[in-house]
Amino acid sequence: xxxxxxxxxxxxxxxxxxxxxxxxxxxxxxxxxxxxxxxxxxxxxxxxxxxxxxxxxxxxxxxxxxxxxxxxxxxxxxxxxxxxxxxxxxxxxxxxxxxxxxxxxxxxxxxxxxxxxxxxxxxxxxxxxxxxxxxxxxxxxxxxxxxxxxxxxxxxxxxxxxxxxxxxxxxxxxxxxxxxxxxxxxxxxxxxxxxxxxxxxxxxxxxxxxxxxxxxxxxxxxxxxxxxxxxxxxxxxxxxxxxxxxxxxxxxxxxxxxxxxxxxxxxxxxxxxxxxxxxxxxxxxxxxxxxxxxxxxxxxxxxxxxxxxxxxxxxxxxxxxxxxxxxxxxxxxxxxxxxxxxxxxxxxxxxxxxxxxxxxxxxx
Amino acid sequence: xxxxxxxxxxxxxxxxxxxxxxxxxxxxxxxxxxxxxxxxxxxxxxxxxxxxxxxxxxxxxxxxxxxxxxxxxxxxxxxxxxxxxxxxxxxxxxxxxxxxxxxxxxxxxxxxxxxxxxxxxxxxxxxxxxxxxxxxxxxxxxxxxxxxxxxxxxxxxxxxxxxxxxxxxxxxxxxxxxxxxxxxxxxxxxxxxxxxxxxxxxxxxxxxxxxxxxxxxxxxxxxxxxxxxxxxxxxxxxxxxxxxxxxxxxxxxxxxxxxxxxxxxxxxxxxxxxxxxxxxx
Numbered sequence: 162x163x164x165x166x167x168x169x170x171x172x173x174x175x176x177x178x179x180x181x182x183x184x185x186x187x188x189x190x191x192x193x194x195x196x197x198x199x200x201x202x203x204x205x206x207x208x209x210x211x212x213x214x215x216x217x218x219x220x221x222x223x224x225x226x227x228x229x230x231x232x233x234x235x236x237x238x239x240x241x242x243x244x245x246x247x248x249x250x251x252x253x254x255x256x257x258x259x260x261x262x263x264x265x266x267x268x269x270x271x272x273x274x275x276x277x278x279x280x281x282x283x284x285x286x287x288x289x290x291x292x293x294x295x296x297x298x299x300x301x302x303x304x305x306x307x308x309x310x311x312x313x314x315x316x317x318x319x320x321x322x323x324x325x326x327x328x329x330x331x332x333x334x335x336x337x338x339x340x341x342x343x344x345x346x347x348x349x350x351x352x353x354x355x356x357x358x359x360x361x362x363x364x365x366x367x368x369x370x371x372x373x374x375x376x377x378x379x380x381x382x383x384x385x386x387x388x389x390x391x392x393x394x395x396x397x398x399x400x401x402x403x404x405x406x407x408x409x410x411x412x413x414x415x416x417x418x419x420x421x422x423x424x425x426x427x428x429x430x431x432x433x434x435x436x437x438x439x440x441x442x443x444x445x446x447x448x449x450x451x452x453x454x455x456x457x458x459x460x461x462x463x464x465x466x467x468x469x470x471x472x473x474x475x476x477x478x479x480x481x482x483x484x485x486x487x488x489x490x491x492x493x494x495x496x497x498x499x500x501x502x503x504x505x506x507x508x509x510x511x512x513x514x515x516x517x518x519x520x521x522x523x524x525x
Numbered sequence: 526x527x528x529x530x531x532x533x534x535x536x537x538x539x540x541x542x543x544x545x546x547x548x549x550x551x552x553x554x555x556x557x558x559x560x561x562x563x564x565x566x567x568x569x570x571x572x573x574x575x576x577x578x579x580x581x582x583x584x585x586x587x588x589x590x591x592x593x594x595x596x597x598x599x600x601x602x603x604x605x606x607x608x609x610x611x612x613x614x615x616x617x618x619x620x621x622x623x624x625x626x627x628x629x630x631x632x633x634x635x636x637x638x639x640x641x642x643x644x645x646x647x648x649x650x651x652x653x654x655x656x657x658x659x660x661x662x663x664x665x666x667x668x669x670x671x672x673x674x675x676x677x678x679x680x681x682x683x684x685x686x687x688x689x690x691x692x693x694x695x696x697x698x699x700x701x702x703x704x705x706x707x708x709x710x711x712x713x714x715x716x717x718x719x720x721x722x723x724x725x726x727x728x729x730x731x732x733x734x735x736x737x738x739x740x741x742x743x744x745x746x747x748x749x750x751x752x753x754x755x756x757x758x759x760x761x762x763x764x765x766x767x768x769x770x771x772x773x774x775x776x777x778x779x780x781x782x783x784x785x786x787x788x789x790x791x792x793x794x795x796x797x798x799x800x801x802x803x804x805x806x
Contacts, residue, residue, distance in 0.1 A: 169599040170597070173603060237567070241563055241564065244562045244563040244564070245529065245533075247535070347562075347563070348560045349560050350558040350560060350561065350733035350734075351733075352558065353659075353660060353661045354661070479659055479661065488563065488567075488568060489568045489731050492568030492572075493568055493731055494569075495567060495569065496569025496648070499569075499570065500598050500600075502593045502789065503593045503631055503711055503774070504711065506711075506772075507692035507693050507711040507712070508692050508693075510757045511757075514688075518687060
């Protein structure tokens with residue numbers, strides 16, 4: 162006699178205990194500290210902060226530890242925490258022109274005011290496994306001159322696009338009203354067509370892999386937009402708020418960000434003369450790959466505004482923005498693990514009926 | 526859980542959701558966009574239902590949570606524990622004892638009563654979604670009451686299969702106006718939607734939509750005069766309680782084709798059995 166399955170509650174508790182033990186791994190191996198994750202897995206922390214939409218290195222490190230290094234799970238943890246935080250106010254727009262730059266490159270000009278600053282980058286490293294690291298000797302001599310901490314440029318560096326702007330070669334971007342309300346898709350559901358601000362917010366939170374693939378697709382002809390990496394800069398900017406009772410800006414934080422300004426060819430339209438157009442990417446932390454891909458996708462999504470005929474998924478705002486979020490997509494894909502006995506039973510009844518009506522022989 | 530507010534969500538968020546609920550009740554079957562929050566459980570696992578429940582639950586409520594009709598499936602257990610931890614309210618598996626029921630994929634067999642609230646978790650709220658993927662387009666179709674494509678789809682089933690081959694999330698017209706996807710309940714449960722004395726609330730967290738069927742509202746499953754709507758029937762009874770009018774789950778008992786059918790609604794089934802024992806059956 163069949164007895165209905167019971168014990169979901171005990172099973173869940175046991176699963177949680179197993180998970181905790183697997184997370185810790187072999188207890189003879191020293192436990193990771195949050196400081197170690199923050200310092201030595203810094204780019205993982207950056208990605209979790211960027212897609213988790215919360216600038217807090219310690220909490221991001223905690224999420225990475227808790228998620229056993231599953232970054233999408235870590236992003237989810239951070240998001241679920243973020244959603245409970247009160248919104249105390251809105252910062253002033255961040256001025257990336259005043260960034261303390263640690264890295265700044267332009268692919269459009271050989272040299273430019275402030276110069277090219279290579280900074281700490283994987284570019285031009287030979288991807289050879291460094292077996293010295295495996296031995297625990299990381300090879301960095303802290304006394305060596307060139308191995309010191311990266312030095313930020315002393316002076317603010319002009320942005321490449323601003324240099325083009327002066328000549329009228331690139332579309333002008335209206336400065337916008339600082340007092341105008343800023344869309345926030347975590348408070349208001351997205352509606353289509355979305356404002357560019359909300360679109361950029363969506364892309365900044367979007368899964369890096371998804372945006373990377375879409376950006377790549379634009380390069381291969383699906384919504385091609387002839388990009389040049391006008392400028393990529395990585396460094397520190399200050400965040401300011403204006404407290405109501407003071408009425409003047411107060412710096413509340415310094416954050417690391419990556420900004421990418423793509424410069425894209427544009428042949429002109431009936432309304433606009435030929436000029437360069439812009440694609441924009443911005444992320445928390447050092448996330449160059451993401452910022453560049455984001456700029457490509459941003460430009461692709463601007464097709465309607467620029468009078469281009471959308472022909473690819475990369476130019477389809479609803480397609481891109483509805484499927485970019487890893488927390489949403491990961492949840493919905495994995496919800497297929499939940500029981501579907503009832504729907505499946507309904508389908509079984511139907512398929513048996515249809516087969517009987519079609520004269521199918523059982524078992525064939 | 527002292528770090529969190531009663532029922533997890535802060536009061537401002539609850540108010541925002543309740544305003545959306547009021548709008549949903551005022552326009553039966555209409556999908557109201559709402560500022561769905563990121564919840565501490567995965568999208569697709571009931572975040573919409575949880576937010577709706579969290580915004581209407583009070584300390585005096587008695588909560589029942591079911592998934593596929595059962596109180597003890599793992600996700601039902603998980604959501605029930607979430608509310609036990611965050612609200613401390615009394616929980617029950619008895620449909621007739623609960624003031625608030627959160628469910629996935631089923632409406633309980635025991636008829637609901639006036640004053641009860643049933644919250645259904647919804648993965649895809651848009652009934653036209655498989656016919657038109659674009660939200661901007663489907664919203665216009667609803668505004669214009671342009672539902673011909675759905676009738677055509679059902680008609681195509683009839684020409685191909687001789688019947689409508691839609692077994693769950695079977696489309697309905699609410700209050701003679703809005704086409705609604707009744708969450709993925711089996712069409713077996715569709716008749717329970719019609720003029721139900723309880724308040725039926727639908728929450729889709731990932732898709733950020735809320736909709737409602739207020740008490741005693743007409744809910745008509747789409748059909749044709751010569752092909753009236755019908756629900757599935759089993760030619761067996763529940764192996765545990767003998768019910769013949771309930772939705773049955775099929776359980777495979779061995780690898781030789783052995784199977785039994787049991788009620789999907791575990792509370793309904795166990796209640797029948799306990800009465801049967803009392804009667805000495």
